[in-house]
Amino acid sequence: MGTYGESRIGLVRKVNEDSFYISSDHDVLAVADGMGGYVGGEIASRTAVEAIAYYFRNFTFAAPVQLEKAxxxxxxxxxxxxxxxPSLQGMGTTISLVTLVRGMAFWGHVGDSRIYACRGDEMKQITVDHTIVQVLLEKGKITAAEVATHPQRHVLTRAAGVDETLLVDSGAFPVQKGDRILICSDGLTSFIDPELLRQSVCDYSRSERDIVNELFRHVYENGAKDNITAILTTI
Incomplete structure (x- = not known):
């Protein structure tokens, strides 16, 4: 199993508000995309991944409910x-989290960072974005083509650090040798063609590092208006 993660500042932002975590055994993986201003977003995302790392040093990660609790x-x-x-009021972060245990991938998620699973040449988005445009899309008020340019496309309906009570999406799916999992912030998915993303992630002739670097290159070519973070792992 190979795993590679990287986070880079984009071409517009002055600070990287993204954070990520890869455990020493590569079996706990998390991406967090912070929000809340120059300092707040960075603190929120870093706090989130540090909390997740601490949590899984003390508790099991072999059930969706444990990822919800984390x-x-x-x-x-x-x-x-x-x-x-109190000056940090308003900060928050997305969190997309995957744990790998005995042929299963468990996942937890809030916000609009994403988790994808790839087997062969097929890639599936595991998570659903917690955004205003996703709600409008599900209600049939906008089309899929309108999502990318909608003025509220980055407005979250759910994030960590905003309210005392947080509803977390979670689940599990079986994995087998050769499967790939991508966890990434919207700084990647907002600036790359979905088909190019699939082709790159499902290209087993290249290493995880090479694929992530290529994806980042495409994002920079397309303007990189947000920070970019990705973890790619092969089972």
């Missing part, structure tokens, strides 16, 4: 920092 713990950790320093 993200809720991250939520509480961010809110605690706001309580200590």
């Amino acid at each position: 993200i809720q713990y991250a939520n509480s950790s961010i809110l605690s920092k706001v309580h200590i320093d």
Whole structure:
């Protein structure tokens, strides 16, 4: 199993508000995309991944409910920092989390970072974005073609660090040798063609590092208006 993760600042932002975590055994993987201003977003995302790392040093990660609890713990950790320093009020972060245990991938998710699974030449998006445009799309008020240019496409309906109570999406799916999992912030998915993303991730002739670097290159060519973070792992 090979795993590679990287986070880079885009061409517009002055600070990288993204964070990511890869455990020493490559079996706990998380991406967090912060929001809340120059300092707040960076603190929120970093707090989230640190909380997740701490949580899984002490608790199991072999059930969806445990990933929900880990993200809720991250939520509480961010809110605690706001309580200590009220100037951080309004900060928050997306969290997309995967754990790998005995032929299963467990996942937890809030926000619009994403988790994809690839087997052979087929890639599936596991998570559903928690955004205004996703709600409008599901209600049939906009089309899929309108999502990319909608003025509210980056407005979240759910994020860690905003409210005491946080609803976390979670689930599990079987994995087998050769499967790939991509976890990434919307700084990647918003600036790359979905088909190019699939072709790149499902290209087993190249390493995880090479694929991530190629994806980042395409994002920069397309303007890189946000920070970019991705973890790619092969089972």
